[in-house]
Amino acid sequence: MGIEVGGIFGLLLLVANVWAIVKTVQSGASTGAKVFWIVLILLLPLLGLIIWFLAGPKG
Template sequence: MEVQVGGIFGLIVLIADIWAIVRTVQSGASTGAKVFWVVLIILLPVLGLIIWFIFGPRG
């Protein structure tokens, strides 16, 4: 049974996106900011994750 590289990459992106969403919801940012970041991460899984990592809410 061979696992495709795209499948592994997709799984890693999914796990990272879920982690980013959880971190965003737990942050001290306003509700509007949380909604913005979660929607961005869901609509643009890879790019949204990179943008969130650089500019997203902390703590």
Template sequence: MGIEVGGILGLIVLIACVWAIIQTVQSNATNGSKVLWVVLILLLPVIGLLFWFFAGPRAAGHRLR
């Protein structure tokens, strides 16, 4: 009808990228590290999101114990 599955999937990836970038900017990482993560997320959206999810900087105040 109107919206294709690719369009919905693309919207979900876009929302996840924006959320990941916001979390990266708010993290305690150094500025250089933040820039590298943001560039990685923007250039490789799906793969960059997966790398960020498993190895990226955590948001300020959130620590793994």
């Protein structure tokens, strides 16, 4: 009995999204920007993560 590839991908995506949300909260961005990025990541898990990685708040 192996774990499905989709299950592993889903778990990795969840971990990556949680990491992105934590990094967003820790960033120096304004509260409004943080809320925007967190909502985007939650509503569009894969696409939101990609957009956050490319254009999200840094540091």
